[in-house]
Amino acid sequence: MSDLWMILIVMGFFLLMWGFVSLCNALMEN
Amino acid sequence: MTFMSWLQFPLYIVVLLILVKPLGLYMARVYQGERTFLSPVIKPIEKLVFKMAGVNPDDEMSWKTYALTVLAFNLVGFFFLYLLLRMQHVLPLNPQALGAVSPELSFNTAVSFVTNTNWQSYGGETTMSNLSQMLGLGVQNFLSAATGMAVLIALIRGLARHTTNKLGSFWVDLTRSTLYILLPLSIILAMFLVGQGVVQTFHANIVSQTVDHTSGVVLQTIPLGPVASQVAIKQLGTNGGGFFNVNSAHPFENPTPFSNFLEMLSILLIPAALTYTFGKMVGDTRQGWALLAAMTIILVLMAGIAIKAESQGNPAFVSMGIDQSAGNMEGKEVRFGVVNSALWATVTTAASNGSVNSMHDSFTPLGGLVPMWMMMLGEVIFGGVGSGLYGMLAFVVIAVFVAGLMVGRTPEYLGKKIEIHEMKMAAIIVLIPVVTVLFGTAIALISSSGKASIFNNGPQGFSEVLYAFSSVGNNNGSAFAGLGANTSFYNIALGIAMLIARFALIVPVLAMAGSLSQKKIVPASGGTLPSHTPLFIGWLIGVIIIVGALSYVPALALGPIVQHLMLGTGRLF
Numbered sequence: 211m212s213d214l215w216m217i218l219i220v221m222g223f224f225l226l227m228w229g230f231v232s233l234c235n236a237l238m239e240n
Numbered sequence: 241m242t243f244m245s246w247l248q249f250p251l252y253i254v255v256l257l258i259l260v261k262p263l264g265l266y267m268a269r270v271y272q273g274e275r276t277f278l279s280p281v282i283k284p285i286e287k288l289v290f291k292m293a294g295v296n297p298d299d300e301m302s303w304k305t306y307a308l309t310v311l312a313f314n315l316v317g318f319f320f321l322y323l324l325l326r327m328q329h330v331l332p333l334n335p336q337a338l339g340a341v342s343p344e345l346s347f348n349t350a351v352s353f354v355t356n357t358n359w360q361s362y363g364g365e366t367t368m369s370n371l372s373q374m375l376g377l378g379v380q381n382f383l384s385a386a387t388g389m390a391v392l393i394a395l396i397r398g399l400a401r402h403t404t405n406k407l408g409s410f411w412v413d414l415t416r417s418t419l420y421i422l423l424p425l426s427i428i429l430a431m432f433l434v435g436q437g438v439v440q441t442f443h444a445n446i447v448s449q450t451v452d453h454t455s456g457v458v459l460q461t462i463p464l465g466p467v468a469s470q471v472a473i474k475q476l477g478t479n480g481g482g483f484f485n486v487n488s489a490h491p492f493e494n495p496t497p498f499s500n501f502l503e504m505l506s507i508l509l510i511p512a513a514l515t516y517t518f519g520k521m522v523g524d525t526r527q528g529w530a531l532l533a534a535m536t537i538i539l540v541l542m543a544g545i546a547i548k549a550e551s552q553g554n555p556a557f558v559s560m561g562i563d564q565s566a567g568n569m570e571g572k573e574v575r576f577g578v579v580n581s582a583l584w585a586t587v588t589t590a591a592s593n594g595s596v597n598s599m600h601d602s603f604t605p606l607g608g609l610v611p612m613w614m615m616m617l618g619e620v621i622f623g624g625v626g627s628g629l630y631g632m633l634a635f636v637v638i639a640v641f642v643a644g645l646m647v648g649r650t651p652e653y654l655g656k657k658i659e660i661h662e663m664k665m666a667a668i669i670v671l672i673p674v675v676t677v678l679f680g681t682a683i684a685l686i687s688s689s690g691k692a693s694i695f696n697n698g699p700q701g702f703s704e705v706l707y708a709f710s711s712v713g714n715n716n717g718s719a720f721a722g723l724g725a726n727t728s729f730y731n732i733a734l735g736i737a738m739l740i741a742r743f744a745l746i747v748p749v750l751a752m753a754g755s756l757s758q759k760k761i762v763p764a765s766g767g768t769l770p771s772h773t774p775l776f777i778g779w780l781i782g783v784i785i786i787v788g789a790l791s792y793v794p795a796l797a798l799g800p801i802v803q804h805l806m807l808g809t810g811r812l813f
Contacts, residue, residue, distance in 0.1 A: 213326065216347035217319075219732070223739050224315050227747060231307050234751035238661050 245579045249547060252501070252583060253540060256508055260532065263509065264516025270420040271393050271413065272521065273297075282419050289415050300406035303754025306394055307747050309410045310387060314354050314743070317383055321350040324376040325368075334369035335444035336463075341367060348731035353377050355742035356384035356624055358474070358481030358594055358717040359734060361726040365463035365484050370442060377481060378470050382426075385477030386417035388626030391746050392514065393417075393521075395630050398753030399654050400522045402761045407753055421510070422477060429506055430472035436499040439492045440468040467493055475506040478624040480594030480717040488584075488597040489573050500576055500597060504584050507593045511622040514629050522654055526772035531632055534780045535590075538621045543586040546603075546610035550582040554604055556812050571602025582607060589614035592624035594717025601696075601704065601720040605804035609796060611718065612707050616796075617788045618673055619714045627715065627742075630749045634669035636771070637662055637752070639783040643769050643776075653771060655761040665752035672744050674791045677713035680737050681706050681795065689729035696722045699806070700813035703799035712737040 269276050290297055301309065325341040328334060341349065345362060352359045353376070364373065390413035397407050434440050446462045467483040471493055474481060488494040488503055512532060519528025553564025567578035576584075581598035588595055589611035600611055614621060620632040641658050644651030651658040684690030684705050694701040704723040711718055712734045719725065725734065770776060803813065 213343050216322070216343050219347070219736070220315070220318055220351070220739075223736070223743075224311055227311050227743050228308070230744065230747050231304060231311075231751075234665065234747055235304055237664055238751060238755050 245577055246547075248501075248579050249543065249583055252504065252587075253536070256505060256512055257532075257536070259505075259509060260512050260516050263513035264528070265520060267421060267510075267513060267517040268520035270416050271396075271517065276420065278420060278424060282424075286415060286419055289419070290411070293411065295409070295411040295415075297409060297412045300408050301410060302405045303394070303398075303407055303750045303757075306407050306410050307750040310391065310746055310750075311743060313410070313414075314384075314387065317380060318350050318354045321353060321376045321380055322346050325349060325372055328369045328372045331369070331371050333371035333374070333442070335442070336365075336369065338367065338369050341372075344728050344731040345726060348735040349377075351735040351738050352712075352717065353380035353479070353481060354384055355715055355738045356388055356477070356479060356592070356627065357712055357715040357738045357742070358479045359712050359719070359725075359738065360481050360485075360717070361731055361734075363485030364482060365445075365465070370465055373470060373483060374466055378473060381470070381473040381477050381479040381481070382418050382422050383414070385422055385473070385479065385625045386414045388478075388624050388630075389417040389421070389510075389514070390414050390626070391749055392518075392626035392630045395633060395749055395753040395756075396518055396521045398756040399633075399656065401757045402656075402759060404757055405754060407750070407757060422473065425476050425506075425510075426469070426472040429476060429502065430468045432502055433468040433471055433499055436502075437492075437495040438468040438471060438499060439464050440466055442466065464492070471503065472506070474595060475503045475593065476510060476625075478507060478511065478591050478593040478628075480588065480592075482595060486599075487595050489599070491575075494597055495575075497575060497580070500580055500584070503595070503597075504580075504587055507587050507591045507595070508622050510625045511591055511628045514626065518629060524654070524772070527654065530772040530777050530780075531629070531636070534777045534784075535621050535632070537777070538617075538781060538784070539586065539590050542590070542610050542614055542621075543583050546582040546586045546607050547579055549604050549606035549610070550578045552604075554807070556807060556810050559810065568602070568604050568607065571599030573598060582610075585611045586614060588718055589716055590619075590621040590623070592619040592627060592714060592716045594711065596718055599721055600707070600718060601700075601722040605699075605800040605807055608703065608707075608720070609800035609804070612703070612710055612800065613788070613792070613796070615707075615710045615714045615716045615718075616677065616792045617784055618670060619716060620784065624715060627745070631669065631745070634666040634749070634752070635784050635787070636780060637666040638670065638787075639776070639780045640769065640771065641666075642783065643779060647767075647769065649767045649769065652762055652768060655764065656756050656759045657762060661755050662752055665748040665755070668748045669745050669752075670787060673713050673741055676737050676740050677706075677709045678791070678795065680709035680713060680733060684709065684729075684733065687729065689727065690733075693724035693727055693730060694722075695724060696813055698813040699799050699803040703803065706795055706799050708734065709737060713741050715741050 325346040484490040519525035
């Protein structure tokens with residue numbers, strides 16, 4: 211697999227983590 | 241086994257415990273911004289770093305800002321390391337003229353070192369240039385360790401503080417972890433290791449004539465490099481990634497029994513001392529001692545089982561006429577023997593270090609079950625620097641909550657009520673590694689790509705896959721090593737598992753810290769469950785063991801347990 215795929219996997223994961231931060235914040239406020 | 245070889249086990253535990261308080265106290269002073277004996281030298285450097293980076297040390301962060309900063313910092317670290325590995329063939333300090341690392345292996349390695357796992361699908365001396373080892377892997381060894389320590393300190397502040405949403409500054413915690421703790425200890429350890437014969441040079445590999453030409457091999461390449469400096473932070477930062485392929489079994493990484501003792505000691509040194517740091521920072525050192533006691537009890541029990549299993553040797557070898565009086569010496573270095581090998585295997589998997597001084601694939605089934613189980617417990621028995629204790633604190637929250645339900649009291653820990661949000665976060669922290677390990681193993685075993693890399697049949701092959709995912713799913717990094725892991729499937733699957741195990745845990749840990757820091761402190765009453773007593777220590781151990789057992793016994797039954805039972809019939813795999 212190429213460099214682009216590797217970078218996309220990592221970027222996708224960190225975007226997911228950004229969303230996870232928002233989810234945990236929402237859970238805290240409920 | 242001789243008395244002297246058995247003596248090494250209690251000697252190790254005693255020396256480790258003696259060092260806990262002095263180092264723990266020093267680290268508490270560092271994180272609380274107090275003056276230490278190194279301040280005259282390091283404070284000016286710290287101020288310069290903050291000035292150059294534009295960091296105001298008094299600017300503190302909420303849990304959300306802290307978490308996003310950790311994620312952003314590690315993302316940049318990944319890209320830097322990935323680029324370095326892909327470009328190493330055109331960069332300096334490559335005397336072996338090694339080519340660029342492939343995209344999948346670069347991805348796996350960069351993720352591995354950024355997440356403090358240091359899983360290595362490669363042999364260092366034939367894959368990584370000196371520049372990659374030092375500037376890439378070595379630097380991430382420091383930064384990933386410092387990241388774990390910073391997150392732990394944020395959680396400790398969450399427990400210690402009240403009615404605030406500030407958890408400190410990630411930049412300050414990262415810098416202080418690196419400058420005051422990791423760097424000085426690494427320099428000292430590296431000097432001791434050089435004194436013992438660990439190589440430290442930029443000299444190119446040496447090609448020499450072999451003494452015995454009967455095998456047809458006339459010339460031998462002896463790999464060299466800046467090893468001691470990397471080994472020091474490899475151990476102290478619970479990283480585990482060796483310079484050489486066989487890690488600390490290599491005589492240039494670990495030449496003598498004394499270097500072995502020092503390297504083994506440095507694996508648990510900071511994680512053990514952090515328990516005292518925790519107690520000091522929350523204002524009750526008994527809390528830290530309680531956690532240290534729980535960790536030590538489990539470690540001693542499991543190390544005892546591993547040492548006993550390896551000491552008894554392999555009964556199948558006896559029937560082949562192979563002398564087992566020294567125990568199961570397959571895959572072990574003669575200069576270390578069975579006790580030091582089994583003890584190291586237990587310690588390295590307790591600590592999420594992952595370095596090895598023997599080949600775990602060659603352990604007896606029960607001997608191999610111990611390191612696997614230690615990882616499966618969540619790397620909370622001491623665990624990684626920072627990550628071990630924050631994982632343990634998640635178990636403490638669960639233990640306190642369940643105990644509170646049983647006695648009909650509101651669960652509280654260190655004066656903070658444990659409520660639904662903390663429980664949700666603690667459950668996520670405990671269960672994410674379990675899901676990662678079991679799902680990862682299952683996917684590997686049903687896919688043709690996953691099965692193609694298994695070279696041992698039966699339960700041994702199963703154990704190799706289970707061990708691999710247990711290792712990356714808990715950021716350990718050690719391997720059974722019979723698995724052909726440098727394939728597209730495993731490089732990507734294991735890389736994703738490492739990312740999940742690291743960052744999908746850091747987020748809920750910080751969320752829990754943020755929630756705890758905003759609570760008021762409830763004074764202790766007659767109904768408060770004390771969390772420093774032998775009863776609580778026993779209860780905590782029980783919770784850890786039960787969660788681990790419920791999660792993993794079915795998988796272990798398919799691997800090392802059935803292999804142990806079949807060993808009795810003389811069946812080998």
